[in-house]
Amino acid sequence: MVTISSNLLFAAFILYLVATVFYGGSIKAKKDPNETKKTNKWGSIAVFLTIIGFISQLGYFITRWIAAGHAPVSNMFEFTTFFGMALVGAFIVIYFIYRSTLLGLFTMPIAILVIAYASMFTRDVTPLIPALQSYWLSIHVTTAAIGEAILAISFAAGLIYLVKAIDQTKSNKRTFWLEIVMFALVVVLGFVVVSTAFSAIGYQEKFTWVDKHGNEANLEYTMPALTGPHEGKLLTSDGFKPLVEMPALINAKKLNTVIWSFLAGFVLYGAIRLILRKRIAAALKPMVKNIKLDFVDEISYRSVLIGFPVFTLGALIFAMIWAQEAWSRFWGWDPKEVWALITWLFYAAFLHLRLSKGWHGEKSAWLAVIGFVIIMFNLVAVNLVIAGLHSYAGS
Amino acid sequence: MKDVKCECGHVNPHGTVLCEACGKILDEQETNKQLLDMRYEGSARRSQTYNKTMIDKVWNFFSSVKVGVWLIVITLIASIIGTILPQKMYIDLPPEVYYEQEYGTFGKLYYQLGFDNLYGSWWYLLLIALIGVSLVICSLDRVIPLYKALKAQRVTRHEGFLKRQRVFGVTQNADKSDLAILKQHLVQKHYHVREENGNLLAEKGRFSRWGPYVNHVGLIIVLFGGMLRFVPGMYVNENLWIREGETALVPETGEQFYLHNNQFILQHYDKNKNKKFEKALAKAGNVVKNYQSNVVLYKRTGEKIPGEKPKLEKVKEYKVRVNHPLTFEGYSVYQSSFRSEMNAMRFALTNKKTNQSYGELKINLREPKEKYDLGNGYSVEILNYFPDFEFGKDGEPTTKSRVPNNPAFVFRMYSPEKPKGETSFVAIRQTIEPFGNNTYKMAFRGIETKNVSGFVVRKDSSLWLVILGGILFMIGVVQGAYWNHRRIWVQNKNGEIWIAAHTNKNWYGLKRELEKVLEETNINMPEDQLQREETDKEGV
Ligand code: HEM
Numbered sequence: 001m002v003t004i005s006s007n008l009l010f011a012a013f014i015l016y017l018v019a020t021v022f023y024g025g026s027i028k029a030k031k032d033p034n035e036t037k038k039t040n041k042w043g044s045i046a047v048f049l050t051i052i053g054f055i056s057q058l059g060y061f062i063t064r065w066i067a068a069g070h071a072p073v074s075n076m077f078e079f080t081t082f083f084g085m086a087l088v089g090a091f092i093v094i095y096f097i098y099r100s101t102l103l104g105l106f107t108m109p110i111a112i113l114v115i116a117y118a119s120m121f122t123r124d125v126t127p128l129i130p131a132l133q134s135y136w137l138s139i140h141v142t143t144a145a146i147g148e149a150i151l152a153i154s155f156a157a158g159l160i161y162l163v164k165a166i167d168q169t170k171s172n173k174r175t176f177w178l179e180i181v182m183f184a185l186v187v188v189l190g191f192v193v194v195s196t197a198f199s200a201i202g203y204q205e206k207f208t209w210v211d212k213h214g215n216e217a218n219l220e221y222t223m224p225a226l227t228g229p230h231e232g233k234l235l236t237s238d239g240f241k242p243l244v245e246m247p248a249l250i251n252a253k254k255l256n257t258v259i260w261s262f263l264a265g266f267v268l269y270g271a272i273r274l275i276l277r278k279r280i281a282a283a284l285k286p287m288v289k290n291i292k293l294d295f296v297d298e299i300s301y302r303s304v305l306i307g308f309p310v311f312t313l314g315a316l317i318f319a320m321i322w323a324q325e326a327w328s329r330f331w332g333w334d335p336k337e338v339w340a341l342i343t344w345l346f347y348a349a350f351l352h353l354r355l356s357k358g359w360h361g362e363k364s365a366w367l368a369v370i371g372f373v374i375i376m377f378n379l380v381a382v383n384l385v386i387a388g389l390h391s392y393a394g395s
Numbered sequence: 396m397k398d399v400k401c402e403c404g405h406v407n408p409h410g411t412v413l414c415e416a417c418g419k420i421l422d423e424q425e426t427n428k429q430l431l432d433m434r435y436e437g438s439a440r441r442s443q444t445y446n447k448t449m450i451d452k453v454w455n456f457f458s459s460v461k462v463g464v465w466l467i468v469i470t471l472i473a474s475i476i477g478t479i480l481p482q483k484m485y486i487d488l489p490p491e492v493y494y495e496q497e498y499g500t501f502g503k504l505y506y507q508l509g510f511d512n513l514y515g516s517w518w519y520l521l522l523i524a525l526i527g528v529s530l531v532i533c534s535l536d537r538v539i540p541l542y543k544a545l546k547a548q549r550v551t552r553h554e555g556f557l558k559r560q561r562v563f564g565v566t567q568n569a570d571k572s573d574l575a576i577l578k579q580h581l582v583q584k585h586y587h588v589r590e591e592n593g594n595l596l597a598e599k600g601r602f603s604r605w606g607p608y609v610n611h612v613g614l615i616i617v618l619f620g621g622m623l624r625f626v627p628g629m630y631v632n633e634n635l636w637i638r639e640g641e642t643a644l645v646p647e648t649g650e651q652f653y654l655h656n657n658q659f660i661l662q663h664y665d666k667n668k669n670k671k672f673e674k675a676l677a678k679a680g681n682v683v684k685n686y687q688s689n690v691v692l693y694k695r696t697g698e699k700i701p702g703e704k705p706k707l708e709k710v711k712e713y714k715v716r717v718n719h720p721l722t723f724e725g726y727s728v729y730q731s732s733f734r735s736e737m738n739a740m741r742f743a744l745t746n747k748k749t750n751q752s753y754g755e756l757k758i759n760l761r762e763p764k765e766k767y768d769l770g771n772g773y774s775v776e777i778l779n780y781f782p783d784f785e786f787g788k789d790g791e792p793t794t795k796s797r798v799p800n801n802p803a804f805v806f807r808m809y810s811p812e813k814p815k816g817e818t819s820f821v822a823i824r825q826t827i828e829p830f831g832n833n834t835y836k837m838a839f840r841g842i843e844t845k846n847v848s849g850f851v852v853r854k855d856s857s858l859w860l861v862i863l864g865g866i867l868f869m870i871g872v873v874q875g876a877y878w879n880h881r882r883i884w885v886q887n888k889n890g891e892i893w894i895a896a897h898t899n900k901n902w903y904g905l906k907r908e909l910e911k912v913l914e915e916t917n918i919n920m921p922e923d924q925l926q927r928e929e930t931d932k933e934g935v
Contacts, residue, residue: 098903124674294926309869328727338478357461
């Protein structure tokens with residue numbers, strides 16, 4: 001069952017990749033700039049592939065649920081993949097409201113990155129600790145992820161807006177920050193590439209080290225250690241000797257992974273720049289030629305409007321109901337809870353700024369970007385670094 | 396202040412920008428604008444009208460959304476700071492030690508700035524309270540004038556009003572039949588259509604305008620419910636430890652309820668039984684599957700008489716597990732932790748030379764007997780017992796508490812050889828023979844432990860308010876976000892058909908709908924004046 005499940009996920013992943021190519025084609029093939037309502041052949045195929053991929057991933061989800069005996073949203077791999085699936089689902093829904101294949105061209109790569117990122121974590125079926133043994137686990141986590149996914153669509157639309165609206169002939173703050181966003185996406189790709197590469201060759205090296213309480217412990221790296229652990233002794237004979245040793249306060253292994261991801265990100269980004277001979281955002285600009293600014297602005301705003309209630313329900317209300325049952329208090333200022341609150345406050349501020357100060361267009365698009373950064377921080381940093389009750393921990 | 400009478404005859408309150416009934420511009424400044432600010436229908440809001448007294452100033456301050464957004468943003472940033480290091484309630488060392496030890500100078504600073512208890516600090520609570528105040532004033536400032544204006548609106552509108560709508564168009568020669576088709580289409584699209592002198596006002600989704608106010612009321616109720624927690628008696632939160640086989644009074648129940656703990660159960664996942672988790676378990680080692688206490692709930696019957704055992708009546712048996720609290724009469728009992736406690740110790744009276752044992756004794760650490768007879772002239776007497784032994788300041792042995800954490804005994808061992816007995820002081824891993832060398836010793840044979848279940852007893856009388864507020868909030872956001880308020884005016888002006896349309900959000904959808912509605916008629920699709928402005932700009 002688990003094998004079938006993995007295969008379905010893999011199939012979905014490939015389908016999404018192919019669909020993205022078709023989305024690209026659908027933009028290029030558009031002849032009449034005023035013809036925005038009808039999708040051309042390329043676009044139809046792209047949407048069709050997306051839907052098939054989504055169904056395949058749904059198959060992964062259901063079969064894994066059966067295999068594990070609980071909803072597969074209980075560890076980093078499962079939750080992140082689900083988020084990727086929700087992103088595709090949210091796109092399909094928004095597509096049928098606004099019929100924009102360009103949105104697909106921007107959303108699908110993000111979904112693909114998310115799923116690829118998820119697959120870097122251990123894919124074992126994990127047992128549930130008592131606190132997680134509740135049907136509220138599936139209700140809370142899925143609703144929250146769906147809400148976040150819909151909110152993330154506003155990021156994709158905001159990105160389109162920025163790519164179109166920002167003048168790439170002059171370098172300034174706006175072109176710089178937009179390029180930083182692009183670079184960040186490349187770094188995620190970098191992480192996927194190095195993780196895959198090192199695990200493909202089965203890289204491993206072992207250390208003993210001394211933690212901040214002075215206890216000796218074992219540690220296993222799966223990438224060559226650039227940053228070694230505190231008072232670390234390399235046990236693997238042909239292992240890579242760390243360049244610097246970290247103090248005990250810092251998690252040297254995680255930092256090492258981050259550094260490798262950035263290195264790979266820089267190399268990839270450099271290569272892309274060499275090929276394109278301009279900023280990524282500048283290279284994307286011809287793609288967005290035919291879209292109207294206020295149209296993408298509305299898609300972006302609309303996704304926040306649709307996503308905000310779903311997010312509130314899943315990440316705050318259902319979370320509180322469950323917390324009341326599991327931990328006897330509906331609110332406990334656990335880091336994960338606080339970050340849900342932060343996300344929620346942020347989007348509340350977003351809505352108010354739009355309503356009262358008329359922050360439409362570019363300002364709103366930047367806010368959509370920041371919102372996505374917060375959601376990603378929530379998913380990655382809060383789970384992996386700021387450990388709390390909810391932490392899926394792991395390494 | 397004087398009310399303003401419009402030329403259409405409607406009397407508007409002082410401060411009105413657009414006549415509530417016909418939409419004529421009453422405020423000179425507004426006439427210069429190409430498009431009207433329709434946000435609150437140009438109604439007379441207190442905050443925009445009065446600015447004299449102190450009360451006006453406070454009102455105006457809090458009714459500004461700018462202030463509201465700032466409050467939200469400041470709260471957001473403060474909340475972020477609180478997640479950098481663990482909060483006080485999640486650490487198990489004294490904070491003055493913990494932060495510096497774990498995080499160095501930064502940790503010390505964090506603690507000194509009071510961030511260790513950020514969410515309970517007065518200034519954080521003040522921020523939330525200010526958001527609440529802002530929420531109330533902001534909503535009151537808008538909802539009442541908005542309600543009045545929407546209620547007073549008439550079908551026929553002033554020319555200036557129509558012209559300055561974002562979506563507006565004129566058709567020169569349309570005929571009656573067009574209007575009839577149009578009207579029919581509008582009704583099909585679920586518009587509520589009103590007619591007056593051949594003019595139409597089609598409206599739908601007005602209720603969505605109340606969404607924000609409903610959700611704000613919900614929020615206020617949630618905040619209020621959270622505040623009630625500080626009222627004595629509204630909120631009970633107690634820890635309760637009960638040893639297996641014992642019964643304890645449930646605190647804060649007016650000595651009404653008693654809980655008996657039959658057994659505590661701790662289960663781990665078994666690699667062999669749960670094949671699907673095999674790999675994960677191999678990596679993670681032991682993973683807990685279940686924490687459970689089998690309990691019986693009793694209720695006292697009759698009066699409580701001091702010094703007498705209460706009469707108890709069984710209410711129910713229950714298996715308290717994580718996620719499955721025991722609930723009764725507003726109280727909930729949660730499985731929250733456990734520990735195992737030393738319950739009994741076993742010793743053997745042993746001859747030191749021959750190592751021969753002359754009988755074993757088991758000492759109940761809660762209620763040790765004074766004397767244990769081992770037969771054949773062997774017996775042991777407990778002269779003194781220290782359940783939680785330490786050496787006091789004067790060097791004499793004492794006990795820290797009644798809990799048997801570190802039991803120690805002074806034994807007197809009687810045997811046929813030593814009928815007067817020998818004295819021995821026995822604690823964990825040490826034996827002292829105060830009166831010289833003994834022939835016999837108490838050889839340690841083992842410890843028996845007993846589990847103690849840790850429960851949390853809760854009663855939260857304001858929970859229903861929080862739930863109510865949450866439901867209202869959800870209704871409000873959905874109402875405001877998933878519907879929108881659309882109006883289409885179709886008016887006869889000088890023999891031309893004027894069409895203007897307004898929506899509070901989602902203009903794209905409105906325009907699509909207009910296209911549908913105008914199908915099969917000769918009426919021109921009105922233009923989006925804002926977009927025209929923008930394309931004009933882009934063209935430059
Ligand atoms: C955490 C706190 C808050 C939340 C979650 C919240 C939520 C919302 C939501 C969801 C909307 C509807 C937005 C839309 O439809 O686009 C809204 C509208 C509004 N909120 Fe809040 N709000 C909060 C605090 C405040 C505060 C402090 C103020 C006052 C300064 C305020 C004033 C308003 C106003 C004036 C509107 C627009 C009403 C209208 O145009 O009809 N809100 N709020």
